[in-house]
Amino acid sequence: MRRAILILVPYLWLLALFLVPFLIVLKISLSDAELSIPPYTPKLDLTAGWAGIKEFLAGLDFENFEFLTTDDLYWKAYLSSLQIAVISTVMSLLVGYPIAYGMANAPDHWRPTLMMLVILPFWTSFLIRVYSWMGILSTEGYLNQLLIGMGLISEPLTILNTNTAVYIGIVYTYLPFMILPVYSALERMDASLLEAAEDLGCSRITAFWLVTVPLSRNGIIAGCFLVFIPAIGEFVIPSLLGGSRTLMIGKVLWEEFFNNRDWPVASTVAVILLLILIIPIILFQRNEQKQREAEG
């Protein structure tokens, strides 16, 4: 009985905070836009009884999903988001792995400090940190001033409001999500494994590829998913740092909701985004489970 209650708690949590909102969004995506409050139809009228429910169900259709295929804005936005998320994930890995490696090989008494430095940015509002990148990357920003001051360039670089700025923003924001799982995988590794590899004829570099990388594989996979999944739906970073030509589905979604007030189309965009994300999320879960099995 107590076990049943214990299991029930997370399920109720998921039901209330995930499944119910999802069903509402799904329902809206099947509705039609209307100038009213809330701005869609049909609305469920329970006072009309059975006839009301029947009428409500008859009003639902897949029109919005069909609409999304007719306008190439949407699939271009999905593709572009996918591209930006993939590139950002790869860049996060390239930046994050050496940092995690350095942390794992740092002297013991340094590690808590280094860990703190990685987590520290979370103590400031995400929005403020993205805003401050605007100050750094703008034409008159610190970066350009520094480069001109050093005599490396004579004309300021245009970084802000380009995809480059979006990449910088995403990599900066999600880097800790890459570093932490990779670090935890590397830290658990037995140092004598590398000595054994060397003893058996590996150079340091081959030992890294044959031992360190395979043994941190699960950390790499976890880190990549943790960056990729939020990056693909990212809205704040492209709208603050990206330009008018930066196309990301999160931004499209926002515009549909708040500029066009077309809740049904916006919900459709969200539902499809979720369907796209389900694949990597399932893969991520399987990776986690496999790791647990290997350890258990």
Next chain:
Amino acid sequence: MGQTEFEPWNDPQAKPLIQFRGVTKRFGDFTAIDNQSFDIFEQEFFALLGPSGCGKTTMMRMLAGFETPTEGTILLGGQDIAPIPPNRRAVNMMFQSYALFPHLTVWENIAFGLKRDRLDKESIKARVAEMLKLTRLEQFASRKPHQISGGQRQRVALARSLAKAPKLLLLDEPLGALDAKLRQDTQFELMDIQEKTGTTFVIVTHDQEEAMTVASRVAVMDHGRIVQADTPARIYEQPNSVYVADFIGEVTIIDGTATPEGDGYEITHAEGLPPLFVKTDKSFARGQACHLAIRPEKVAISAEKPDGRRNMLRGRILDIAYLGNISTYLVELPNGKIVKAQTANTRRLANRPFTWEDEVWLSWSDTAAVLLEG
């Protein structure tokens, strides 16, 4: 059928495989190895024995190439190995933690070193099969390290380090993670494999029984120095210092002063007690402080005063440690000194002639004890 004794260290013609020449290793202010010179010969099973922190592991890591000597040189087959990195040395190591690659199967673990040598597939297969057979691991070739037992893991580690047929195999506390029973079996297996392959083994251990069982020579270490390096029998019977006598096995040390007497020395050790006598080749000055080391199993214990023994002491049984096959008696002399005596329990326990608080005689022969300098 007599076999010729394997004693290359007594043969001036024999060329050592490994030579330590004035090797010192310091870590900052700490001297881990203090100016050591010694030789290890081909096909030897050489044990470095000592308490933790005595420098035995540092010695081994210098041979493997993970540490370089601060001073002095190490020669392998006459060649200075200092400039050779670990991955190019004809030396392999079996790690204390085994350091098996968890992401590779037993087969792949054993093949790991062979693949680095870029051998062709067929010779790798043949060599791995040979190693699996040697260590009786054929059925486990496709398992991962976490799917096999501790004893099997130990054998995989051994097979992996032997696969490249090194000139020298280093074993760092190879049996430390095994339980007592398995450890004993494995010791004999290790000796068997060493004999079959003819590889020179250097083993690091803190377990004196293990060192005595497997090794052809044991080097007892303390504070970065080899105190004595000799065959197990000589280490036990003729220790060169109180440290070695005390470290290996059980011993009673009696302090006293030496007086020359016939072909040995009379040792005055306590007022009111008769002096003890030791036959020895060593020379001591009259009145020189010395230590008499006597092994408990060489001390006879009797209720009656024994005849014809020069070394006789009377005492009272303070404690009896019953170990099944043997019993150790702690006997207190009138001056408070405690002497250990050991007897084999050839009769059943109920027939034991002595019990606590009994007055007994202890005696030993003239050659039983070892006289050591103070």
